[in-house]
Amino acid sequence: MNILLVYPEFPDTFWSFKHALRFIRKKAASQPLGLLTIASLLPEEWNKRLVDTNIKAISSIDLEWADMVFISAMSIQKDSAIKIIKQCNKENKKIVAGGPLFTTEPELFDTIEHLVLDEAEITLVEFLNDLKHGSPKKIYTTDDFPDIKITPKPMWELADIKKYATMNIQYSRGCPYKCEFCNITTLFGHKPRTKNVEQILNELDSLYNLGWRKSIFFVDDNFIGNKKSLKEELLPALIEWRKGKKGISFNTEVSINLADDKELMKLMVKAGFDMVFIGIETPEELSLAECNKKQNMNRDLIGCVQQIQRSGIQVQGGFILGFDNDTQSTFQNVIDFIQNSGIVTAMVGLLQAPTHTLLYKRLKQEGRILSSMSGDNVDGTTNIVPVMELEKLLSGYRHVINQLYSPKLYNNRVKTFFKEYKAPKVKIRFSLISLSKNIFAFLSSIYILGIKDTERIYYWKLFMWTLFRKPSRLGLSITFAIYGYHFRMICENHIK
Numbered sequence: 001m002n003i004l005l006v007y008p009e010f011p012d013t014f015w016s017f018k019h020a021l022r023f024i025r026k027k028a029a030s031q032p033l034g035l036l037t038i039a040s041l042l043p044e045e046w047n048k049r050l051v052d053t054n055i056k057a058i059s060s061i062d063l064e065w066a067d068m069v070f071i072s073a074m075s076i077q078k079d080s081a082i083k084i085i086k087q088c089n090k091e092n093k094k095i096v097a098g099g100p101l102f103t104t105e106p107e108l109f110d111t112i113e114h115l116v117l118d119e120a121e122i123t124l125v126e127f128l129n130d131l132k133h134g135s136p137k138k139i140y141t142t143d144d145f146p147d148i149k150i151t152p153k154p155m156w157e158l159a160d161i162k163k164y165a166t167m168n169i170q171y172s173r174g175c176p177y178k179c180e181f182c183n184i185t186t187l188f189g190h191k192p193r194t195k196n197v198e199q200i201l202n203e204l205d206s207l208y209n210l211g212w213r214k215s216i217f218f219v220d221d222n223f224i225g226n227k228k229s230l231k232e233e234l235l236p237a238l239i240e241w242r243k244g245k246k247g248i249s250f251n252t253e254v255s256i257n258l259a260d261d262k263e264l265m266k267l268m269v270k271a272g273f274d275m276v277f278i279g280i281e282t283p284e285e286l287s288l289a290e291c292n293k294k295q296n297m298n299r300d301l302i303g304c305v306q307q308i309q310r311s312g313i314q315v316q317g318g319f320i321l322g323f324d325n326d327t328q329s330t331f332q333n334v335i336d337f338i339q340n341s342g343i344v345t346a347m348v349g350l351l352q353a354p355t356h357t358l359l360y361k362r363l364k365q366e367g368r369i370l371s372s373m374s375g376d377n378v379d380g381t382t383n384i385v386p387v388m389e390l391e392k393l394l395s396g397y398r399h400v401i402n403q404l405y406s407p408k409l410y411n412n413r414v415k416t417f418f419k420e421y422k423a424p425k426v427k428i429r430f431s432l433i434s435l436s437k438n439i440f441a442f443l444s445s446i447y448i449l450g451i452k453d454t455e456r457i458y459y460w461k462l463f464m465w466t467l468f469r470k471p472s473r474l475g476l477s478i479t480f481a482i483y484g485y486h487f488r489m490i491c492e493n494h495i496k
Contacts, residue, residue: 004066004093005039005158007032007052008073008080012490014347014378017165019486023441023448026165028054030217033168034072034099034120036154041124050158053080063091072099075354075375085111096127100187104355105372106139115139119173119188121146145189148173149196153203156210166215169203171195171234175222177255179279180291180362181320183354184221192225197237204241204248213247223252223276227264235264238271251275255295259304265311274423275314278305283337284330287323291359305341312423317343321397322351324387331396335403342416344480345487348400349378350393351386378490405487407458414462414480418470445478449485 010016010028017029032052039048049065051058063069069088073081078101088095089111096114103117114136116123123140130136148170161167172195173188207216224230242248250273258265258276280301281293288297305315319334338346352373353360363369368385380401386393403409449459459481466477 001043001046002065002067003039003042003046003048004058004062004069005032005035005048005050006058006069006071006084007035007050007054008071008077008084009053010077011079011376011379012493013076013376014487014490017483017486019489020482021165023444023482024165024438025440027163028052029164030166030168031156031159031161031164032072033154033170033219035070036156036158037151038070038072038098038120038124039155039158040152041120041128043128048155048158052159053084055160055163058084058087060091063088063093066093068094068096071095071097073097073101074099075101075104075373077101078375085109098124100183101375103141103187104183108372113138117141118143119146121148121151145174145191145193148193149199151195151199153199153206156206161207161210161212166217167207167212168217168219169200169207170219171200171223172220172225174225176225177222177293177295178358179293180359181351181353181357183357186354186356188221192220192222194226194229194234197233200234201237201241208245208248215249215251218250218252220252222255224254224258224261224264227261231264231267235267235271239267242272248272249274251277253277253279256280256299256301256304257295259307262311265308265313269312269423273313275316276308277316277318278308279318280305280337280343281318281320282323282326282330283333284323284325286325287330290323290325291320302337302341305343306420309342309417309420310422312421314417314421315341315343316345317341317347319346319348320351321348321400322382322384322386322388322393326388326393328392328396331400334400335409338404339409339413339416342413342418342420344410344413344417345483346404346413347378348397348404349376350380350382350397351384352382353384401491405484405491407455407484407488410484410487411458411462411465414477414484415465418466418473418477421473441482442478445482449481453485455488 012018035050051062071081071084081101085095095112096116097109097112098116098120102109102115106115106117114127116127118141122142122144127136127140172192174190174192175184176190176192178185254276256278282288283301285297308315353363353369354373360369363384369383370385371383373383374381380397450456462477462481466474
């Protein structure tokens, strides 16, 4: 059996980093972890081939070779997934589809032969058993959550890892919180389930043996959902594993209460974590209460961000506009919060209601659902009827985005971050020699941002400020400049 595993393309959005990737000569931000794990769950004797359409298009040769096509996608990949499905249908190829897109909206895909939904450790096993006996069903679903200690190591070797900027790995699934707008608990439950340490070290060893020496992203929806296992098991093991290994760093997603645990922050830094993404959502207390973001309430959010950044971990932040309790002053409040906190990478989107979430159910009852969501909460669209007049909300959103990623405010934010950031000092000579460990990126930044760009004055201002004030951070400063260029391009090209 020849199996073609296909990963749909991401649109040009904040999280794609497409405008930044060309500085480091990479094709995509990260590899399709889900599909590579699926590959390991398939019979060993089957032939498998991966086509990540973020890297290259599906060829007629690929489809001719395949006996069956497996597709996995998130909601943001919907448009690309639909095109791929039509292409496969035209070639009369049987499709097996799974992942969040198909799990949340299976009714949209009636031309797919087999929908293997929810978590594959359960449903894929059932499908393969039925297929073996010649009686596969149309839809496979489950309300159970599997023990991911049975999850096999992803087949990294199917991917051309040199084409990616980072590698993904997963330690846990599920989140203990109940944020109204989030579909994570719908998909993976409230109780965090973890792999064992041996699994993680085995996966890391396999990546390292393949030659990977860069960033590794733990895709956990809340990495600190089970603090006890982190402190007692995983982090000490990661600290030991990294000894003698060069080039490896980690980043992940956490909740803001990381700031409450100095021991945990210290262990994470020692284990190699240098960046976390946190869903801050809004500085408005009423809006936090509205969406049940209890873990963010009744605390000094800016102080928490600074506490984490002083520990040596950069904070990326997610923000949402369009809550029922938002007012006209919210837009400036969000700008001020982001600027004062020194969150350089701040993703601000409009509120959307994913299917099956508490938010979707509430707004459905109120007659305020317009359509299915785009899956991209920073594309300037919403699938709900907001309390605020829509045009005022859209105008305020555009103002926030254009302000945040204007070169002047962006540079000021980088400086604020560097003033708080307390990572271990690096000798100047290392920064000046490597400059983000990629001389091509440095030279490209000079040519594209320092010469060609109409806003080049801000590139040189930040460069010189960092060189004389924070010289050990020069490489990171150039990385920020490249990120800022990407965000500005997204704003100019898509946020109208």
